[in-house]
Amino acid sequence: MRAARPSRPVRCALTTGLCAAVALLAACTGGDPSPGPDGTPTPTVDPGPQPEGVVATAVIPEGGVDHEVRVHPLVRAGEHVVLTLDIVPVEEMEETIHILGFGVTSFIADGSDPVNVRLFDLAGDVVHHVGADAEGEPVVAPDDWDRITGERGTRLQMPFAAPAADVESLALLVPGAPLFADVPIVDGDLPAAAHPDDVAALATAAASAAAAASASPSATPEVEEVEPPEELDLDAVVTAPTFPLESTSAELAGAVRTIESTEKVEVTLGSDVLFAFDSADLTPAAAEAVALVAQRLAEREAGTVEVVGHTDDQADDAYNRDLSARRAQAVADALAAQVDGSGHRMKVEGRGEAEPIADNGTEEGKAVNRRVTVSLTSTVITRTDVTTTGELPPFGAYVGTAGTPLRVENFARAWDVDATARRVHGHVVVDLTVHGADDEDGLGWAVSFLRGFSSHRPGETVTPHDLTARGTVLQGASRLFPLDYRVGVNETWPDGEWFTASDLDAGAWIDGGQTRTYTFVYPRLDVESVVFQAGTGVAFDDDFRLLDVPVAADGAATPTPDPTD
Missing domain, CATH: 3.30.1330.60 (OmpA-like domain)
Known part of the structure; x- marks a missing residue:
């Protein structure tokens, strides 16, 4: 985890880039169709998702404050696609919030922030990491994207390797939110670097200053100045890594x-x-x-x-x-x-x-x-699902059924956990919700029962210290681990460091009354329900098992469970 950056002075001016962004926003608002010869509106063709449009949202807790994540379409830019996220507080903030959950403490991989935000091609079983510069540091705009200081939040832009031209969408994993399974890829100009609310506020301030100057030409009006937004520097991207996903199951x-x-x-x-x-x-x-x-x-x-x-x-x-x-x-x-x-x-x-x-x-x-x-x-020519017969092994004290929140207590807190599941290109995706079941605020407690400290792979392997490695799916005699991939090797870890297709930072802070979602992507499995399990039921007292988690069909909407019901 990197140290928090010092605050930077804020300068004041409405730049040309911001003016252009204002014009762009106005152009994107559209209007009524032009009337035809008989005076009736002429039908228009739906242009589909636009770069400035929002295609999905979710609420995630960060630093004790709930934030809305607004996802824009992926925009093709040469050999890259650019992801734009708006992260906006939905409750009052008393101090600067640092988005720590997007970072990863890696033992091998170059860079850290925000490599926990990833794109997945689950049809081709490939994961995309954010592009990096010549020093291996992620290329992100703005540089201080992880610092939220006001109610308008921040806009984050990140480049990734572009998939093949016939790939029309990718899945997006944002820590704390359910997997966004179908983020469209579009052509067009990148969204403005400035958050739309910032553009609107600056436009209002500029108009007010202009009106004041017109009313009192001899006076020098005070104008709020803002540092120009940092544009994404695609030319700085030297590498945009992709990795093949692997699946692991233990049977019999x-x-x-x-x-x-x-x-x-x-x-x-x-x-x-x-x-x-x-x-x-x-x-x-x-x-x-x-x-x-x-x-x-x-x-x-x-x-x-x-x-x-x-x-x-x-x-x-x-x-x-x-x-x-x-x-x-x-x-x-x-x-x-x-x-x-x-x-x-x-x-x-x-x-x-x-x-x-x-x-x-x-x-x-x-x-x-x-x-x-x-x-x-060799090449896969067919694919058969894992064995689904056999009896479940015995477990510890915390066993519940999906749809009814299970209360799990440890030395620190009480939590309500529940889960839903769905298929995305055949893969089973589990969205686990963890709800702070008390009224405690500001403690900074993390959910310990999901935190893993070692790989399920044999040999000299390592994983990021806090990844959610303890969440597995059981089906009959099979135990499925989340999909994973090797990001690199070194002398200390000759068999490599492995990242999972799940949250790489299980140390997120959840206050009482807040809910955080943890997504896990598993191998392909053709069943109607699964069992989700955190831990083994032996090592820790707060290990838990959720029975009968229904699996929705590919493309079906799966509602996020409400732990407070």
């Missing part, structure tokens, strides 16, 4: 974990389910796990399937390599029998204890290290 009581992206599928099989101790013979229970892997392979074009066995460090290295190779071969043989005729080729290897992904000093770590991984890099 943890025996099978699948990680999938557009290019690659990787499945990890727990050896303790596949094999008896010190054996390379598949157990009867392994059949369902192998069938699941075969199903994943059948979804993709033919290629080389790498089957790699791993062990813990209980025996010597030579023995472990031999055991891991024999186990990998057993899995490969079983897979080959099920995908016969598909053209897949099996490549088998045993690496023994050489590549642990957990601590061999504990029994739990040893169990994780005993595994067989199956991976294939």
